[in-house]
Amino acid sequence: RDARMHWFREARFGMFIHWGLYSIPAGRWNGKEVPGAGEWLMIDASVPVADYKALAPQFNPTEFSAERVVTLAKTAGMKYIVITAKHHEGFAMFASKADPFNIVDATPYKKDPLKALAAECRKQGMKLGFYYSQDQDWTAPGGAAYQTGDHKPPTYHWDPAQDGSFADYLHRKSIPQIQELLTNYGEAPAILWFDTPSSDMTPELAGEVVKVLNQHPKLIWNNRLGGGYSGDTETPEQYIPANGYPGKDWESCMTMNGTWGYKTDDTNFKSTETLLHNLIDIASKGGNYLLNIGPKSTGEVPEAELERLEAMGRWLKVNGES
Numbered sequence: 001r002d003a004r005m006h007w008f009r010e011a012r013f014g015m016f017i018h019w020g021l022y023s024i025p026a027g028r029w030n031g032k033e034v035p036g037a038g039e040w041l042m043i044d045a046s047v048p049v050a051d052y053k054a055l056a057p058q059f060n061p062t063e064f065s066a067e068r069v070v071t072l073a074k075t076a077g078m079k080y081i082v083i084t085a086k087h088h089e090g091f092a093m094f095a096s097k098a099d100p101f102n103i104v105d106a107t108p109y110k111k112d113p114l115k116a117l118a119a120e121c122r123k124q125g126m127k128l129g130f131y132y133s134q135d136q137d138w139t140a141p142g143g144a145a146y147q148t149g150d151h152k153p154p155t156y157h158w159d160p161a162q163d164g165s166f167a168d169y170l171h172r173k174s175i176p177q178i179q180e181l182l183t184n185y186g187e188a189p190a191i192l193w194f195d196t197p198s199s200d201m202t203p204e205l206a207g208e209v210v211k212v213l214n215q216h217p218k219l220i221w222n223n224r225l226g227g228g229y230s231g232d233t234e235t236p237e238q239y240i241p242a243n244g245y246p247g248k249d250w251e252s253c254m255t256m257n258g259t260w261g262y263k264t265d266d267t268n269f270k271s272t273e274t275l276l277h278n279l280i281d282i283a284s285k286g287g288n289y290l291l292n293i294g295p296k297s298t299g300e301v302p303e304a305e306l307e308r309l310e311a312m313g314r315w316l317k318v319n320g321e322s
């Protein structure tokens with residue numbers, strides 16, 4: 001385990017990327033701002049599955065450049081990247097034989113951006129991890145949905161198209177896609193970043209996922225798989241634990257404004273000073289800072305995020321260790 005965690009313990013600073021179909025509406029639906037995080041728009045606005053899926057033919061991120069993104073992370077002083085391979089919306093940002101609702105088969109872009117990123121990361125010596133929403137999936141039958149708005153228990157679904165068995169969803173979509181992410185990109189990813197487990201993820205079902213993960217001895221995975229598994233890393237969200245986590249590996253993930261996925265209406269960005277202060281605070285307590293960017297649907301990184309990462313890099317160059 002120590003050998004496996006070695007690079008992570010020295011990394012200190014990583015880039016989180018939240019990018020998906022939600023980057024198109026960018027926090028607005030039917031002409032109105034939807035309160036909450038941009039990537040939660042579908043559930044927060046109770047968008048029917050068919051209407052949401054209709055976003056895919058509009059997704060064509062021709063301005064996305066793996067080279068520019070990895071160079072930006074490097075310039076900022078970051079040592080790894082974790083990108084949303086599939087968020088709660090259920091859309092795969094990668095080539096998938098397991099499910100046709102993916103960027104290669106369902107959009108005019110037709111390319112796999114994770115493939116380009118993996119190649120570029122290998123070239124520039126950057127570690128690459130994948131965020132995968134293994135439990136919530138709002139467009140796949142049987143996928144879980146958190147309790148939100150006036151959605152009714154026990155499933156909190158708002159569209160009959162979401163109904164189905166969670167075990168079937170896990171077996172037919174989630175586990176096969178996790179397998180794809182583990183095997184289609186040369187070396188296995190450095191990290192698999194799971195999120196928001198519900199009680200649907202029983203110890204038995206989570207155990208099936210762990211069996212797959214255990215085939216990759218260098219893989220690091222976080223504490224959000226569910227089913228009682230604690231994973232390799234603690235993941236405090238939007239805060240810095242006062243005393244770190246003595247004896248544990250951890251990573252604080254944070255946004256620069258108030259959303260993970262791009263939102264046109266959220267321009268409330270933290271200052272570079274605050275971001276640097278967070279990085280130093282976290283590093284001094286033995287953790288890593290996983291700082292988020294939310295690219296636009298075109299693939300461009302918002303100017304405010306670019307500026308801050310470049311400014312952090314300039315400061316680290318003068319004052320940092322490497």
Ligand code: JFZ
Pocket residue numbers: 037039040195196237253260
């Ligand atoms: C989750 C996601 O729902 C969100 O969209 C984003 O991807 C974020 C990184 O993770 O949100 C969470 C998960 C855990 C907590 C809070 C928000 N938490 O433990 O307080």
